[in-house]
Structures are given as C-alpha cells and as structure tokens.
Amino acid sequence: MYLLVxxxxxxxxxxxxxxxAKWMRENGHKVRVVNLDPGAEHLPYNPDFDIRSIVTVEKLMKEHGLGPNGAMLKASEVIVENAKEILKHEAFKPFDATVIIDTPGQLEIFMLRHEGYKFTSLLKRRAPTVGVFLVDGSMVYNIADLVTSWMLGLxxxxxxxxxxxxxxxxSDLIKDRSLVEKVVEDPLSLTEDIEKSLSGVTAELAIExxxxxxxxxxxxxxxxxxxxxxEGFEELFSVVHEAFCSCGDLS
Amino acid sequence: MYLLVxxxxxxxxxxxxxxxAKWMRENGHKVRVVNLDPGAEHLPYNPDFDIRSIVTVEKLMKEHGLGPNGAMLKASEVIVENAKEILKHEAFKPFDATVIIDTPGQLEIFMLRHEGYKFTSLLKRRAPTVGVFLVDGSMVYNIADLVTSWMLGLxxxxxxxxxxxxxxxxSDLIKDRSLVEKVVEDPLSLTEDIEKSLSGVTAELAIExxxxxxxxxxxxxxxxxxxxxxEGFEELFSVVHEAFCSCGDLS
Structure with a gap:
C-alpha cells in the first residue's frame, strides 16, 4: 500500500x-520511505527514494532564474512529467511493504493542484492508497482553527x-489539549463555543x-x-489499517 | 472598508x-491598494503601500541563510510584529476609500496561519473587513475540484x-464553463455527477x-x-457591497 503523508x-x-517508519519497523512491519519534497533541506530518515536526485527547488531557482514560488511550481511539473519513470524505482513496489511517501512541503503547490491529483491517480492504479492529513496541533488556538483544519483534511x-x-x-506541544480531545471525540459538543466565538453566518457555517x-x-x-x-502511533497504525481495508475493498 | 484578496x-x-482597483476608480469609487506580499516580483499596479519596503522574502533568504519556506514564514512573522506600525500608514485609512489588500502569495504561509488571523483581527477592529477568495477557474478540471475549491473559501x-x-x-480561460456555471447557480444539481465520479464515503462527503x-x-x-x-466586475462590486452592509451591521 501507499501511505501519503x-x-x-x-x-x-x-x-x-x-x-x-521507525516505529513500524520496530514493530515488525516492512516499510519503505520516499521523499517527494524537492525543497527538503534536512531529512531525519534515509529515504529509499529521494526526489531531490531528480529535481530540487534551489537548482531550479538558480538555473531558470525563478523566484521561490515559480521554482516550486516548476518542480511539481517536473515530478508529474517524470512520474512514470519515478514509479519504476523499486522503492515504490507496493505489495511487500508499506510505502510511506513524504509529500512536497507546501500543500497548495502540489497536493491541492492538478499535479498532486495526477500523481495520486497513478499510485491508486498500482495499489491501495491511503492519505494521512496532518494538522499542527500546536497551532490550534481556537474552535475555528480546529474545525477548519480538520475540514481541510476532508x-x-x-x-x-x-x-x-x-x-x-x-500532541506534546498542544496548548489546549482538552479542546482538541473534546472536539476529536465529539465535534458537536462544541456547538455552544462556536456560537459564542464566531458571528452570524460564519457561526452557522462552522456548526454545519x-x-x-x-x-x-x-x-x-x-x-x-x-x-x-x-503517542498515538499504535492508534494511527490501526486507523491506517482500517482505511487500507476499506480502500482495498473499493479498488 | 478593507477588502482582502x-x-x-x-x-x-x-x-x-x-x-x-482600476475598474472601481473608472466607475467613480475611491480606492487605495496595498501590496502585502513580501515575495511579489512584479506588480501590475502602483501600490499606495508596499510591504516590500519593510520586508522581502529574497532579502530574508540571503541575510538569514534561509530556504524559501523558512523565509516566507519569517516574513509573515515580520508583518505581524510590525502590524500596528504598518496600519498607521495613510494607505490604510479605511473610511474615505475601499482599501484593497493583495495578500501574500501562498495562502498556507499567511492567511491559513495564526499570522493572517492576527492581522485580519487588527483590520476588523478598525473597519468592516470583507474577503474575496479566488479560485483559479482555469484549474477546475472536475466536480471534486469545484466543490473543494469553493469549500476552501468557506x-x-x-x-x-x-x-x-x-x-x-x-473566467476567460475556464475549460468547462457549463460545469462551473451550473454548480455556481445550483451546487446540488451535480449530485449525480459526484456519485458517478467519486467513490463511497468520499462521494457522500462531497455531496454534504x-x-x-x-x-x-x-x-x-x-x-x-x-x-x-x-467580466463579472459589476457583479463582484455588488456582492462586495452586500457583504459590506451585512458586515457593517455585525460590527
């Protein structure tokens, strides 16, 4: 399976x-790791495949005289243009291991654009593909942040x-853990808080x-x-497994 | 009023x-324009205030040896640290003109973070503030793109x-204009298309x-x-005006 982070x-x-990936290995699961971020500066893992062997944002800036935005967009295009070639690399073999794919740094430059969709479509054709959508818990300041961050994953x-x-x-850095825990357990429990902190139509929207x-x-x-x-790795593993099963059913 | 683009x-x-801004001026409305994008390379307008007089992404990269991501995040922090000073500039006088504010290039680096929230909160305290959320119509390829792009605005x-x-x-570059027009007029009219093109839970989510x-x-x-x-400028102006009125009522 593919696990897109x-x-x-x-x-x-x-x-x-x-x-x-380290936790999975320690718990007896076979894992390969792919870095798909052409702007990554330092990686805390040894990737089995690294997109920077094909394209980096820095080089594109220098070689094409592009600004950071232009270079990131260009890098996304290079990834998609070379996708079929990239997927031939043995790191992407999907059936004997979970292939964890660390996606480009900025969501809006790849995953929220057609490039991300195209790349994901190619993955889906090969094997069940599950996403993990990270919300920086330490940046959740209020109920509106929480609702919208989670919605973004949807x-x-x-x-x-x-x-x-x-x-x-x-989770070790979350400021108001009770807020996050409450919402995660029962999103509707905070309807009153939403009504207190947001105005008119916006509050209605947030409740919906x-x-x-x-x-x-x-x-x-x-x-x-x-x-x-x-914290949460065991639970994450079991939710990934559940998603993989439902995903396998569908494919 | 403030109009955040x-x-x-x-x-x-x-x-x-x-x-x-040009259209509004030609139609007899007083407008001032602010560039709040520290990474802007070329502006097709003469800003009344330009954040690049205070901070630019390029300079931060050079001076602090930062990568593009780090420099953009740092620039956001500089904007918020200097927000009170910035808002004293006469371009931000909110009552004799519409102040159109062109926000930083990447949504996730400013407007989707706490920095954007803080800056907007300061604006709201001074005058009614209305947002305009742009979806690149030429990048809408299918029903899922359409629904999610519009939702992002919400x-x-x-x-x-x-x-x-x-x-x-x-709108001049939209590939499937009938799709966009149909959805914009009646989002529920495409329930069947959603069911056809997406699977299981994802289709249900999209319909919701x-x-x-x-x-x-x-x-x-x-x-x-x-x-x-x-195209659409007159309608945009009237929707902005409606939003301004409801916004004025609320503040």
Whole structure:
C-alpha cells in the first residue's frame, strides 16, 4: 500500500514520516520511505527514494532564474512529467511493504493542484492508497482553527478521492489539549463555543462543518500523535489499517 | 472598508487586485491598494503601500541563510510584529476609500496561519473587513475540484470570521464553463455527477459539502470574473457591497 503523508507547510510531515517508519519497523512491519519534497533541506530518515536526485527547488531557482514560488511550481511539473519513470524505482513496489511517501512541503503547490491529483491517480492504479492529513496541533488556538483544519483534511480526501485520516500532530506541544480531545471525540459538543466565538453566518457555517466532521468521524476517526513521544502511533497504525481495508475493498 | 484578496498561489490575486482597483476608480469609487506580499516580483499596479519596503522574502533568504519556506514564514512573522506600525500608514485609512489588500502569495504561509488571523483581527477592529477568495477557474478540471475549491473559501471565512466572497477567476480561460456555471447557480444539481465520479464515503462527503455550499450561497453568492475581459466586475462590486452592509451591521 501507499501511505501519503500530507499537510500544510510546517505541520510536521517529514518528522512524522521518519518517526512512524521507525516505529513500524520496530514493530515488525516492512516499510519503505520516499521523499517527494524537492525543497527538503534536512531529512531525519534515509529515504529509499529521494526526489531531490531528480529535481530540487534551489537548482531550479538558480538555473531558470525563478523566484521561490515559480521554482516550486516548476518542480511539481517536473515530478508529474517524470512520474512514470519515478514509479519504476523499486522503492515504490507496493505489495511487500508499506510505502510511506513524504509529500512536497507546501500543500497548495502540489497536493491541492492538478499535479498532486495526477500523481495520486497513478499510485491508486498500482495499489491501495491511503492519505494521512496532518494538522499542527500546536497551532490550534481556537474552535475555528480546529474545525477548519480538520475540514481541510476532508477537502483533500475529496480532491484526491482517497481515504484520508485526520491527524493532529505535535500532541506534546498542544496548548489546549482538552479542546482538541473534546472536539476529536465529539465535534458537536462544541456547538455552544462556536456560537459564542464566531458571528452570524460564519457561526452557522462552522456548526454545519462540525456536523459534517461528526458524521465523517464514524468512517475514519482523527488521531492525536507526537513524533517525539510516540503517542498515538499504535492508534494511527490501526486507523491506517482500517482505511487500507476499506480502500482495498473499493479498488 | 478593507477588502482582502485571498486565494492559493497562482489564483490571480495580484492581477485581479490591479484590474478591479482600476475598474472601481473608472466607475467613480475611491480606492487605495496595498501590496502585502513580501515575495511579489512584479506588480501590475502602483501600490499606495508596499510591504516590500519593510520586508522581502529574497532579502530574508540571503541575510538569514534561509530556504524559501523558512523565509516566507519569517516574513509573515515580520508583518505581524510590525502590524500596528504598518496600519498607521495613510494607505490604510479605511473610511474615505475601499482599501484593497493583495495578500501574500501562498495562502498556507499567511492567511491559513495564526499570522493572517492576527492581522485580519487588527483590520476588523478598525473597519468592516470583507474577503474575496479566488479560485483559479482555469484549474477546475472536475466536480471534486469545484466543490473543494469553493469549500476552501468557506474555510477561510470561518478561520478569519469575515464574510468571504467565493470568486472563480480567469473566467476567460475556464475549460468547462457549463460545469462551473451550473454548480455556481445550483451546487446540488451535480449530485449525480459526484456519485458517478467519486467513490463511497468520499462521494457522500462531497455531496454534504455541496449541500453546505447551496445553503451558504443564499448569503454570499459566488462570482465568475476575468481580470482580462472585465467580466463579472459589476457583479463582484455588488456582492462586495452586500457583504459590506451585512458586515457593517455585525460590527
């Protein structure tokens, strides 16, 4: 199977990829790791395949005189143009191991664009593909942050049409843990808080989103994890497995 | 009033800002324009205030030896640290003109983070603040793209707690105009298409999102615009005005 690790810039994709792969190995599971981020500076793991052997954002900036944005977009195009070649690398063999794929640093430059969709479509054709959508738990300041961050994971699921597990990362750094835990257990429990903190139509919108989250929670529940303490890894593994099963059924 | 122009990288924020400001001026409205993107390379308008006089991504990369991501994050922090000083600039006087604010190039680096929330909160305290959320219409390939792109605008609305108008930009380049027009008029009309093109839980999710869009459409309807042909500018102006009124009521 393929496990796509996604999330906004800074949500902890690379750190979690390294730590979760290590945990899986230690628990007897075969894992390969792919770095798909052409802008990565330092990796805390040894990738079995590294996209930087094909393209890096820095080189594109220098060679084509591009700004950072232009270079990141260009890098996305290079990945898709070379996708079939890339997928031939043995790191991508999907049946004897879980292939964890650390996606490009900025969600909007790859996974939220057609490039990410195309790449994911190629993966899906080869083997069941499951997404993990990271929300930086330490950046959740209020109920609106929480609802919208989680919803973003659902958007990615619809955009890519793969089961996507919402994961609150950096659980060791979460400021208001009770807020996150309460919402994760029962998104509708905070309707009153939403009404207090947001205005008019926006509050109604947020409540509707919370309803959607509550409903969706029955199919794939969110998990709190910490790449530092290892909290939530066992639960993440079992949710990934559940998603893989439903995903296998569908494919 | 403040009009925040937001959207993913490449959605056409800067082009629309320039063209819409020109159109408003030609139609007798007083406008000032602010560039808040520290990574902007070329502006098609003369800003009344330019954040690059305070911070640029390129300089931060050179001076602090940062990669593009790190420099963009740092630039966001610099904007918020200096926000009170910045807002003293006369370009930000909110009552004698509409102040159109062209936001940083990447949504996830500023508007989807706490920095964007803080800056918007400061604006809201001074005057009614309305958002415009651009979706690059030429990048809409299918029903899932459409639903999720529009939903992203609603997420931004909840995240920032300001009325936010969904705008499909580059209408002159839209590939399947009938799809966009149909959905914009009646999001629920495409339930069948969703069921055909997406699988299981993902299809259900997309339909729930379409329901939410249909409901929300009653309060702020989406607009198709082209910065090249000027299509939709009159409608955009009237939706902005409606949002401004409801926003004024609330504040």
């Amino acid at each position: 996604m999330g906004l810039a800074g949500s902890g994709k690379t750190t979690l990829t390294g730590a979760f 958007l990615v699921q619809v955009k890519l049409d793969i089961p996507t597990i919402p994961v609150f990362s950096k 989103m919370a309803r959607l989250l509550a409903e969706y929670r029955q199919s794939l529940r969110p998990v709190l994890v910490s790449a530092i303490t290892g | 937001m959207g993913l990288a490449g959605s056409g924020k800067t082009t629309l800002t320039g063209a819409f 997420l931004v609305q909840v995240k920032l707690d300001i009325p936010t108008i969904p705008v499909f930009s580059k 999102m379409a329901r939410l869009l249909a409901e929300y459409r009653q309060s702020l309807r989406p607009v198709l615009v082209s910065a090249i042909t000027g």
